[in-house]
Amino acid sequence: MSSILEVKQRFGIIGGSPGLERALQKALQVASTDISVLISGESGVGKEAIPRIIHSQSHRKHNRYIAVNCGAIPEGTIDSELFGHEKGAFTGATGTRKGYFEEADGGTIFLDEVGELPLSTQVRLLRVLETGEFIKVGSSKIQKTDVRICAATNVNLIEAIDKGRFREDLYYRLNTVEIKLPPLRERKDDVHLLFRKFASDFADKYHVSPVRLTPDAVALLKDYRWPGNIRQLRNLAEQLSVVEGEKDIDSDLLMAYLPDSGRSGLPALYNKGNQGSQGSSDFANEREILYKILFDMRKDITDLKKLTTELMNSGEPSEEWKEDNSQLLSRIYSQEPSGESPEATRNLNPEQRKYLPVYSEEGTSVHPQTYETEHETVEQENLSLQEKELELIKKALDRNGDKRKDAARDLGISERTLYRKIKQYNL
Numbered sequence: 501m502s503s504i505l506e507v508k509q510r511f512g513i514i515g516g517s518p519g520l521e522r523a524l525q526k527a528l529q530v531a532s533t534d535i536s537v538l539i540s541g542e543s544g545v546g547k548e549a550i551p552r553i554i555h556s557q558s559h560r561k562h563n564r565y566i567a568v569n570c571g572a573i574p575e576g577t578i579d580s581e582l583f584g585h586e587k588g589a590f591t592g593a594t595g596t597r598k599g600y601f602e603e604a605d606g607g608t609i610f611l612d613e614v615g616e617l618p619l620s621t622q623v624r625l626l627r628v629l630e631t632g633e634f635i636k637v638g639s640s641k642i643q644k645t646d647v648r649i650c651a652a653t654n655v656n657l658i659e660a661i662d663k664g665r666f667r668e669d670l671y672y673r674l675n676t677v678e679i680k681l682p683p684l685r686e687r688k689d690d691v692h693l694l695f696r697k698f699a700s701d702f703a704d705k706y707h708v709s710p711v712r713l714t715p716d717a718v719a720l721l722k723d724y725r726w727p728g729n730i731r732q733l734r735n736l737a738e739q740l741s742v743v744e745g746e747k748d749i750d751s752d753l754l755m756a757y758l759p760d761s762g763r764s765g766l767p768a769l770y771n772k773g774n775q776g777s778q779g780s781s782d783f784a785n786e787r788e789i790l791y792k793i794l795f796d797m798r799k800d801i802t803d804l805k806k807l808t809t810e811l812m813n814s815g816e817p818s819e820e821w822k823e824d825n826s827q828l829l830s831r832i833y834s835q836e837p838s839g840e841s842p843e844a845t846r847n848l849n850p851e852q853r854k855y856l857p858v859y860s861e862e863g864t865s866v867h868p869q870t871y872e873t874e875h876e877t878v879e880q881e882n883l884s885l886q887e888k889e890l891e892l893i894k895k896a897l898d899r900n901g902d903k904r905k906d907a908a909r910d911l912g913i914s915e916r917t918l919y920r921k922i923k924q925y926n927l
Contacts, residue, residue, distance in 0.1 A: 502557060504521065507528065507553055507557075511552065511553060513546075514694050515689075515690030515694065516689070516690065517682060517686065517689060517690050519681070519686060519687065520690070523550065523680065526677070527550050527553050527554050528553070530554065531554045531556075531557035531558045532557070535676045535677055536674050536676045536677075537550075537554060537649075537650045537679060538614075538653070538674045538676075538677070539652040539653075539678075539680075540678060540680050541652075541654065541680060541681035541683070542654055542683045543654045543728070543729065543731070544728045544729035544732060545681040545730060546681060547612070547652040547654075547681055548567065548610070548652070550650070550679055551567070551650035551652070552610075555607070555650075563604075563605075563607030563608075564605075565607055565610070566603060566604045566608075566610065567612060568581070568582070568600055568610065569612045570611055570613045570614055572613075579637050580593075580597065580599065581600060582600050582621065582624070583599040583602075583634045583635065583636055584597050584598045584599030584601075584602055584637070585597050585638050586636055586639045587638075588638065589637045589638020596636075601634055601645045602634075602643065602645060604647050605646055606646055606647075609649055609650070610652070611625075611652070612651075612652045613654070614651040614652065615655040615660055615666060622667045622670050625670060626667065626670045626673060629673045629674070630673065632645055632647075651674045657675075658671075683729055684730055684733065685724075685725050685726050688722045688723075689722075691722050691726075692722065694730065694734075695721060695733060695736075698734050699711050699740070703741060706741060710747065711741055712749065713749050713754070714749065717753075717754045719751070720751045720754055721754070736757055736758070740757065892911065893918070893922070893925070896908075897927070904919060
């Protein structure tokens with residue numbers, strides 16, 4: 501078995517990152533067996549090199565090696581491509597054709613982008629993995645094949661299984677051994693080595709001087725996130741070799757060739773220190789004050805509804821209610837304002853102040869409505885609660901021809917309570 505260094509030299513693999521070394525070591529260890537291998541990694545990391553290494557180090561190396569891009573074959577013809585077809589099996593099938601599994605008998609077949617296979621094809625592939633048997637399209641004859649399968653994917657097959665796009669049993673048959681290739685951003689020390697190799701290759705290809713990076717450009721190259729991985733780096737080296745007449749590339753020139761090079765690709769963190777601490781504190785204080793005022797107003801309205809009900813039914817609130825709402829009663833009947841203290845409201849702007857209770861110069865509550873200036877005269881309704889109640893009772897009696905039972909029903913009170921009110925108001 502060859503060493504990792506020999507494999508690198510033979511297949512032109514550049515770099516010495518720990519992740520790459522582990523992947524190559526695992527590939528060499530499984531090469532002598534016939535177990536299936538799943539190669540995973542992002543698009544552009546060079547997954548196609550691993551099955552070639554495995555095939556070259558196996559006892560199948562003198563037989564055929566076939567690489568198939570499953571994502572590039574239309575769904576209607578994928579079964580025919582992989583397993584072959586008989587003459588007349590479908591429109592256009594003018595003769596019998598061998599599939600890749602028949603052609604690669606005794607060798608190795610590499611299924612790239614295996615996650616793109618249709619579910620019906622996955623069933624056929626599972627049978628090949630389990631029994632070595634397959635049936636051509638349009639045939640009923642079972643055929644045998646002895647093929648070592650390597651598969652690769654850049655998608656998360658576990659998520660595909662959860663979404664019903666990939667068979668779980670096929671996943672575990674393919675994933676006997678998994679080899680993960682690290683993305684280029686995790687191989688920072690290898691980035692410049694790869695770039696120099698590509699620059700040298702393209703200089704020979706296009707008969708130009710190789711491009712060179714200044715130290716600041718090398719730093720930018722290492723810090724870039726490389727979403728396209730090695731494929732993107734290779735394209736960058738080719739562009740610079742062909743387009744740039746000046747062969748010394750600095751960071752400013754390099755940034756023009758790197759998409760979104762000014763961004764890290766990571767989510768930005770919001771720093772509260774970006775705003776003035778005083779402004780943030782004032783905003784928080786005003787918000788808390790407004791919340792407190794609104795909640796207090798809501799509670800007071802609820803309590804006033806209860807008071808109205810008590811007065812409608814009995815003429816005065818119960819002792820229990822008075823004890824529970826002593827503060828409310830003091831605000832209603834006393835001459836002392838109970839609004840927020842000047843310290844609590846002095847930071848409110850005019851738009852916020854309009855929601856505060858309004859008080860006269862003597863300190864008595866006028867009416868909780870908006871006003872333009874503190875000297876504006878606010879009109880108050882002359883009707884008291886008792887006068888309003890009396891008016892409602894009169895209207896109900898008139899509407900029902902002085903029939904107390906019907907009037908009580910309209911008012912939503914008992915006939916006994918209405919009788920007491922009639923007596924109270926001398927109706």
